[in-house]
Amino acid sequence: MAEIKCIGILTSGGDAPGMNAAIRAVTRTAIYNGFEVKGIMRGYKGLITNEIIPFKTQNVSNIIQQGGTILKTARCMEFMTPEGRKLAYENMTAQGIDALVVIGGDGSLSGARIFASEYNFPIVGMPGTIDNDLFGTDTTIGYDTALNTIMEAVDKIRDTASSHERLFFIEVMGREAGFLALNGAIASGAEAAIIPEIATEVDQLSELIGNGFRKSKNSSIVLVAESELTGGATGLAERVKNEFPQYDVRVTILGHIQRGGSPSASDRILASRMGEASINALLEGQRNVMIGIQNDELVYIPFSKAIKNQKPINRDLLNTIKILSI
Ligand SMILES: Nc1ncnc2c1ncn2[C@@H]1O[C@H](COP(=O)(O)OP(=O)(O)OP(=O)(O)O)[C@@H](O)[C@H]1O
Numbered sequence: 001m002a003e004i005k006c007i008g009i010l011t012s013g014g015d016a017p018g019m020n021a022a023i024r025a026v027t028r029t030a031i032y033n034g035f036e037v038k039g040i041m042r043g044y045k046g047l048i049t050n051e052i053i054p055f056k057t058q059n060v061s062n063i064i065q066q067g068g069t070i071l072k073t074a075r076c077m078e079f080m081t082p083e084g085r086k087l088a089y090e091n092m093t094a095q096g097i098d099a100l101v102v103i104g105g106d107g108s109l110s111g112a113r114i115f116a117s118e119y120n121f122p123i124v125g126m127p128g129t130i131d132n133d134l135f136g137t138d139t140t141i142g143y144d145t146a147l148n149t150i151m152e153a154v155d156k157i158r159d160t161a162s163s164h165e166r167l168f169f170i171e172v173m174g175r176e177a178g179f180l181a182l183n184g185a186i187a188s189g190a191e192a193a194i195i196p197e198i199a200t201e202v203d204q205l206s207e208l209i210g211n212g213f214r215k216s217k218n219s220s221i222v223l224v225a226e227s228e229l230t231g232g233a234t235g236l237a238e239r240v241k242n243e244f245p246q247y248d249v250r251v252t253i254l255g256h257i258q259r260g261g262s263p264s265a266s267d268r269i270l271a272s273r274m275g276e277a278s279i280n281a282l283l284e285g286q287r288n289v290m291i292g293i294q295n296d297e298l299v300y301i302p303f304s305k306a307i308k309n310q311k312p313i314n315r316d317l318l319n320t321i322k323i324l325s326i
Pocket residue numbers: 012013014015044074075076077079080081104105106107108109110111112114128129130131175
């Protein structure tokens with residue numbers, strides 16, 4: 001295997017708080033170990049358009065506390081084609097990059113996997129997404145901060161929900177995964193979470209209302225994971241208006257507020273540890289793995305496993321919400 005001298009780093013897919021802490025950790029660990037570092041702008045798009053800049057330790061000063069990503073990010077359709085990836089490979093090698101660290105979600109790591117196998121190129125991935133939908137890691141970079149943002153928003157909505165004695169459906173992100181809804185509901189003391197993972201098994205709305213979810217309360221907060229499977233907050237509110245008109249129902253869609261903000265301590269620590277681990281992985285000769293964390297231990301997960309397996313959700317937590325909201 002050719003010796004690695006220069007490492008390229010990029011962020012891809014939706015931004016996530018903690019990506020900057022990850023960029024900082026990768027850059028500094030690489031430089032500490034004698035590598036050259038190049039920052040690739042706008043994810044895979046920057047490989048295709050050749051927006052690649054040398055990175056020194058100063059390039060990553062004063063960013064650990066910043067949300068977003070200083071490298072910018074993008075969803076790049078051209079990289080989904082063999083022609084786009086060929087151009088990316090040619091630019092990257094012309095720039096002297098001989099290994100890549102990719103920070104992003106399941107899509108970004110799917111791209112990394114294909115790229116690595118097409119060109120026999122060393123890539124290490126880091127799970128950077130608020131969705132927490134990567135298998136093999138207990139959490140992803142950005143998830144904890146997004147959960148905290150959700151919790152703070154729901155705390156505020158609860159004030160008005162209880163004053164007006166209303167039923168609120170609050171829609172949170174997560175793509176096709178219910179982690180943000182489920183744990184956001186526990187953290188904010190919501191009465192229920194409606195998640196895609198069980199949407200085809202039970203009618204969660206009927207079950208909730210049928211169980212008399214309002215025995216002791218005049219207002220309720222239900223967190224809904226965005227997904228066609230749940231119907232989203234708007235779909236559920238429509239159903240309530242038709243099927244249970246006794247409730248005064250309102251909808252809040254939290255939206256992109258969930259992706260912003262200064263990363264929590266937990267995300268900064270996770271990103272810093274994973275960033276260091278990504279360079280250690282390359283030094284150890286690891287290729288085409290995602291850095292994961294399991295029971296506070298850093299682990300290497302082959303891309304194929306991280307992407308292909310659906311990360312299981314802890315269904316017991318639904319019962320926890322039910323018990324704690326009587
Ligand atoms: N099958 C694929 N082949 C090649 N590239 C891909 C593939 N899937 C995704 N990508 C690349 O990764 C980019 C990001 O993917 P995606 O939009 O799914 O976000 P993500 O990485 O899952 O992050 P998040 O879900 O947090 O937004 C895509 O725009 C594309 O450039």
